[in-house]
Amino acid sequence: MCAIVGIFGNENASRLASLALFSMQHRGQEATGISSSCNGKIYTKKNSGLVSEVFNEEALKYLKGNMAIGHNRYSTAGSDSILDAQPVFAKYKLGEISIVHNGNLINKDEVREELIDRGAIFQTGMDTENLIHLIAKNSKCRLQDRIIEALNKTIGAYCFIIQSRNKQFVIRDRYGIRPLSLGKLKSGGYIVASETCAFDLVDAQFVRDVKPGEMLVFSEKTEEPESIQLFEPNFRPCAFEYVYFARPDSVIDGKNVYRTRENMGKTLAKNDLNNGIKVDMVVPVPDSGVPAALGYSVESGIPFEYGIIRNHYVGRTFIEPTQEMRNMKVKMKLSPMRSLIEGKSLLVIDDSIVRGTTSKRIVKMLKEAGAKEVHFRVASPEIKFPCYYGIDTPSKEELISHRMTKDEICEYIEADTLEYLSVEDLVESIGNDRNYALESFNGDYFVTQ
Ligand code: AMP
Numbered sequence: 082m083c084a085i086v087g088i089f090g091n092e093n094a095s096r097l098a099s100l101a102l103f104s105m106q107h108r109g110q111e112a113t114g115i116s117s118s119c120n121g122k123i124y125t126k127k128n129s130g131l132v133s134e135v136f137n138e139e140a141l142k143y144l145k146g147n148m149a150i151g152h153n154r155y156s157t158a159g160s161d162s163i164l165d166a167q168p169v170f171a172k173y174k175l176g177e178i179s180i181v182h183n184g185n186l187i188n189k190d191e192v193r194e195e196l197i198d199r200g201a202i203f204q205t206g207m208d209t210e211n212l213i214h215l216i217a218k219n220s221k222c223r224l225q226d227r228i229i230e231a232l233n234k235t236i237g238a239y240c241f242i243i244q245s246r247n248k249q250f251v252i253r254d255r256y257g258i259r260p261l262s263l264g265k266l267k268s269g270g271y272i273v274a275s276e277t278c279a280f281d282l283v284d285a286q287f288v289r290d291v292k293p294g295e296m297l298v299f300s301e302k303t304e305e306p307e308s309i310q311l312f313e314p315n316f317r318p319c320a321f322e323y324v325y326f327a328r329p330d331s332v333i334d335g336k337n338v339y340r341t342r343e344n345m346g347k348t349l350a351k352n353d354l355n356n357g358i359k360v361d362m363v364v365p366v367p368d369s370g371v372p373a374a375l376g377y378s379v380e381s382g383i384p385f386e387y388g389i390i391r392n393h394y395v396g397r398t399f400i401e402p403t404q405e406m407r408n409m410k411v412k413m414k415l416s417p418m419r420s421l422i423e424g425k426s427l428l429v430i431d432d433s434i435v436r437g438t439t440s441k442r443i444v445k446m447l448k449e450a451g452a453k454e455v456h457f458r459v460a461s462p463e464i465k466f467p468c469y470y471g472i473d474t475p476s477k478e479e480l481i482s483h484r485m486t487k488d489e490i491c492e493y494i495e496a497d498t499l500e501y502l503s504v505e506d507l508v509e510s511i512g513n514d515r516n517y518a519l520e521s522f523n524g525d526y527f528v529t530q
Pocket of ligand 1: 369433435437473
């Protein structure tokens with residue numbers, strides 16, 4: 082998951098990078114970091130915690146220079162080491178470089194083994210460190226050529242921003258799996274960010290998305306970034322960004338995330354037209370189910386009600402990723418609006434079911450609070466396969482839809498009825514003008530060696 086940002090050609094580069102990271106906090110809360118560049122030297126600050134905790138005035142003062150790159154790290158089970166925070170910084174033959182990465186490199190183990198055989202020493206468990214080694218061990222004179230050669234050995238889903246003492250290189254993989262957009266700062270210079278929601282806070286105008294397979298080179302010598310098409314594009318943007326991951330106010334590859342989620346809810350309502358179920362209200366699981374629930378309500382004419390209230394102060398780092406703690410976390414996070422739902426039939430919408438923890442707990446909670454019926458609707462298809470392209474889904478065995486049929490899940494979560502979107506419905510809701518990455522739903526692992 083994760084968020085990345087690059088600011089180039091602005092005297093407040095690190096401050097703007099920290100603001101952009103703040104707007105993309107939803108993409109990762111475990112750790113955050115920024116590298117700036119000034120007079121041939123790279124300055125880096127990174128730590129575990131939220132952007133607002135790590136970047137105080139003192140840190141921003143230290144991060145001087147008119148270019149900066151930044152990263153928010155998403156918490157994955159068993160890897161909360163500060164060593165795994167980004168940017169990854171290194172000194173090598175041509176000077177200093179710093180790298181941020183969003184995605185997942187699928188040939189990381191082979192590449193790492195080969196590098197270790199050739200004597201490389203690794204400091205972290207991150208696949209991003211492979212790229213540093215590949216760049217450092219290359220014999221080309223120009224950094225740009227070294228990066229291109231390193232990328233030729235790199236397979237997977239990636240958006241990279243690489244910063245040297247005076248340049249920034251931005252690369253999106255040939256499938257464009259993870260999002261990346263270019264904006265122009267009103268106060269001067271450019272921004273590249275994982276999501277366009279970062280542009281509002283720093284007063285930037287959206288220019289365009291970075292193209293699949295494209296490298297942008299920012300340098301002091303040219304006003305505009307240079308564009309190099311490195312790889313033949315085969316556009317397969319990740320559908321899960323629209324389902325769950327991105328912020329609703331972001332526009333990803335030309336599609337407003339909120340609208341796509343609203344469409345998913347409308348489609349669920351259309352599918353329910355002749356099912357004979359009578360419900361009193363549509364209730365979202367906050368916050369992820371809200372746009373789909375609004376869409377359902379508009380399409381069906383059934384009132385939308387906040388039947389579940391979310392406590393926004395339950396942090397992710399607070400709780401260990403064990404099943405017991407996950408159960409507790411749902412309880413701490415979500416509470417029923419008793420007076421609203423007592424004796425009522427509810428249609429509850431969430432964006433996805435992964436392990437089944439949240440949905441089971443919610444149905445139980447709503448029934449204990451007096452709901453007569455709970456009909457559960459999911460604004461995505463059944464997640465049957467793990468994602469290896471940068472979304473943190475658990476192993477196959479942990480995915481409830483891998484182990485159980487829809488009817489078995491309905492019984493397990495104790496809902497009165499359960500419906501998902503079909504894969505075709507999902508594609509239609511986002512817009513069927515392109516080929517999406519849908520591997521979590523259909524097992525199509527198209528990124529091959
Ligand atoms: P679960 O309780 O494991 O079934 O997870 C479902 C809940 O987690 C839903 O409320 C989703 O909004 C949320 N969710 C979906 N995908 C992810 C993910 N990759 N990481 C964290 N939360 C997720």
